[in-house]
Amino acid sequence: MDSQAVPKASAAVVTPARIGVSLLFLMNGFMIGAWAPKIPEFAERLGLSESTLGLMILTFGLGSIVMMPLAGMQIARFGSSRVSKISALLLTPTLLLLTWVGGIWSGAVAIFLFGGLIGAMDVAMNANAVAVEKSMRRAIMSSCHAFWSLGGLIGSSTGGFLIDHMGVGAHAVLVTAVAALMILASWKIVFHDAPHPDEAAEGKRARLPRSPLPWLIGIMALFCMVPEGAVLDWGALYMRSELGASVTLSGLAYAAFSLTMAVMRFAGDLIRDRFGAVMTLRACVVIAIFGMLLIGFAENTSVAIAGFALAGIGISNIVPICFSAAGNLPGMAAGVGLSVVTTMGYSGILVAPSGIGFIAEHTGLASIFAGLSALLVVVLFLSSLARHADNAHH
Template sequence: MRPARATRLIFLLSGIGMASWAPMVPYAKQRLGLDDATLGLVLLCMGCGAVAAMPLAGFFTHRFGNRDVIGISGLMVCLALPLLTIAPDVYWLAAALLFFGASLGVVDVAMNAHAVDVEKHAGKPMMSGFHGLFSVGGLVGSAGMAALLKAGAPLTGSALAVSVALLAIVLTQWKHFIVRLDEDGHVRGGGFRMPSATIFLLGFLCLVVFLAEGAMLDWSAVFLRFSRGFDASSAGLGYAAFSVAMACGRLLGDRITAHVGPVTIVRGGAFVAALGFFIATLVPWGPAALFGFVLVGLGASNIVPVLFSAAGRQSGTSAGIGIATVTSLGYAGMLAGPAAIGFAAHLSSLPTALCGVAVLLVIVSFCASIVRR
C-alpha cells in the first residue's frame, strides 16, 4: 500500500534528520567558540522549538489534512539542516535550532496522525513498525553524517548531501500521503474541540515513558561510570544496549501487539521497563546494569506507539489534535525529566532517582487499560 510505504519513509526521514545533527554539534562548538554552558543552552532551543510547534501542528493537520503538513514540514527539515552549518554566531545558531526543532516537531505530529489513518485503513497494528523505522533512521543519520565528515567532506556539503536525500523522499512520496480519512474513507470535517481528559492521561503516560528514555540518554553513562565502576570509554555501552533493544522491540512490535493486544503491551512493557531500572540500580554488578538497560529498551519500545495509536482513535477529537497533545506532553517529559532526575540525584543519589523513574513506570502499568480499543 503506497500510503503505508510513504509513512515508513517519512518516519525514516525524521530519524535521519534528527540524528544528522548529533555529529555536527562538536563542529558548531568549535567554530563559534562556545563553552559548555552556552552550548547546553543553545542545544535546548531544538527541543523548545519542537514542543512549541507541536500544538500548532495538531491544529494544522486538523484544518488542512496530513498530506500538505507533512510535505511542507518535510521541506522545512531539508532547508534547516544546511542552515545549522552556516550560522555566523550563537544567536543565529539558536534561531536555526528553533526552526529545525519546530520543523521536526510538526513532522512528528503529522506523520503519527497519518500513521493512525494508515492503521485504520489496514485494520491491523502498524505503529510500532513505523517507529522502528524512525530508530533505524537515527542510526543511519548519525552514522552517515559521521562517515561523510570522517571522509573529509566539508560540513556544509555533508549537510546538503543529507538534505538532498531527504528532499527526494519528500518529493516522491508527497502525493501518496492520505489527506485525512474517517471510517468510511471521507475527509473529516468539524470544528476544533479541546482534547478530552483521556487524551491528557495518555499524555501523562507518554511523559513518563519519554522521561525514562531521556534518563537513559543523559544518565546511563554517568550511572555506569560513577556507580558501577565502568571506565569512561565503555560507559556508553548502557545506552547502546538500550537503543538496540528498543529498535529490535519496535521492529517486532506490530506482530506482538496484534497477538497480545495494546493493553498487555502497555501493562507488560511498563512492568518490564520498571524491572530493568530496579535490576540496574539495586544489583551492584556491572553486567546486571547492562541487562537491566536491555529490559528498559525492550519494555519501553512499544508503549509510545500504542499510546499514539490510542490518542489518534479517541472519538470527538481529531487524530492530529490528540497526537499533538500527547506528543507535546511526552517531549516535555524528555526535556525536563533529565534535569529533574539530576535534582533528585543531588538530594539523594542517582540510583535512588532512577528508582523513582521505575516507580512512575509501575504507575503506567496500572493505567494500561486506558488504551483498550
C-alpha cells in the same frame, strides 16, 4: 478512501501508504541522528560554553513544544498528509542553516526552527500513521517508530565518520540530499486523508481539548519518556562514574537500550494485533519497571547493561500504543489528541534530563534510575486507556 475498500486493504501487510509513512519516520529520525554528531562543532563555532549549549538545546525543545500544538490544529484543518509533506519540506534545509550560522542569535533561531519543524512533522506523521492503521485495520505504529529509531541510528552512526572525512559542510549537504530523496520517494504514496468537516471546524477554533482522555494518555507518554530521556542523557555517565566502566563499555548502555528497542518495535505491531493494545502495554510496562530497577540496583556493568536492554524491550512499544490511542479517541480530531500527547511526551525527553542532573548531584544516578520505575507504575495504573488504540481495527 471509500469504506468498501477497507477490508481488502487489511489483507495486505505492506501497502504503498504504509511505505510512504514509514519513509517519513525514517527521514525525521535520520535528521535528528545526523544533528547529534554536529553538536560539538556547532558549539565550538559559536563559542558556546556548556551552559549556553544547554540553553541552545533547550531552545530546540521549546521549538518543538511551540510547533506541535500548532501542527495539531493544521492537521484538523487540512489533513495529516498535507501537513506531513509541508513540514518535511521545510525541515530539509534546516541542517544546512545550522551549519552556516555564525552568531549566537542566528544559531538560536536556526535551532528553534529545526526543533519546531521536527516536532510539527512528528505530530503530522503520527497522525498519518493512525489514518493508515484505520485504512488497513491493523497496527503499524510500532514499526513506524522502529523506522524512526533506524533513521536515528543511521544518521548518528555515519555522522561522525562523514564529518571527519568530508568536513562539516559536505556532510550537511549530503544529509540534506538524502533527506530530500526520502521525501521524493514518499511524496506520491503518503496516505491522503481529507479532514472531516467537524474536524476542520475544530482546527479553526484552535482550542485545547476539554476531554480528560488526551491529557491522561499524555501523562502515560510523559512518564515512559522521562526514563527514555534519562537513559539517553545519563546512562553512559552512570556506567562510567558509578560502576567504573571504560568509555567503550559505558557507550554500550545506550547501544543495548536502542538495539532492543528497535528490534521490539519491528515486532510490536504483530504482538499488539495478536494480544490487543492493553495486554501488550501492560507486559511492556512490567518489563520496563524490572529493567529500570535492575539498572538502579546493579552491582556491576554487565547487570546494568542487561537492565538497559530490558528497559529498551519494555519502553519500545509503550509510546507507539499511546500515540495510536491518542489518534483514535472518540469524537476528537486525530491531530488534536495527538498534539497533546506528543507535546506532553516529548517534553519528558527534553525537559526532564536537566532536572535529573540537579537531583543526581544530591542522590547519585543509581537511585534515580531505580526511582524512575515509580513513574512506570503510574502508567500501569492508567493502562486500560490503551484500549482506544484498538479502535483503529474496528
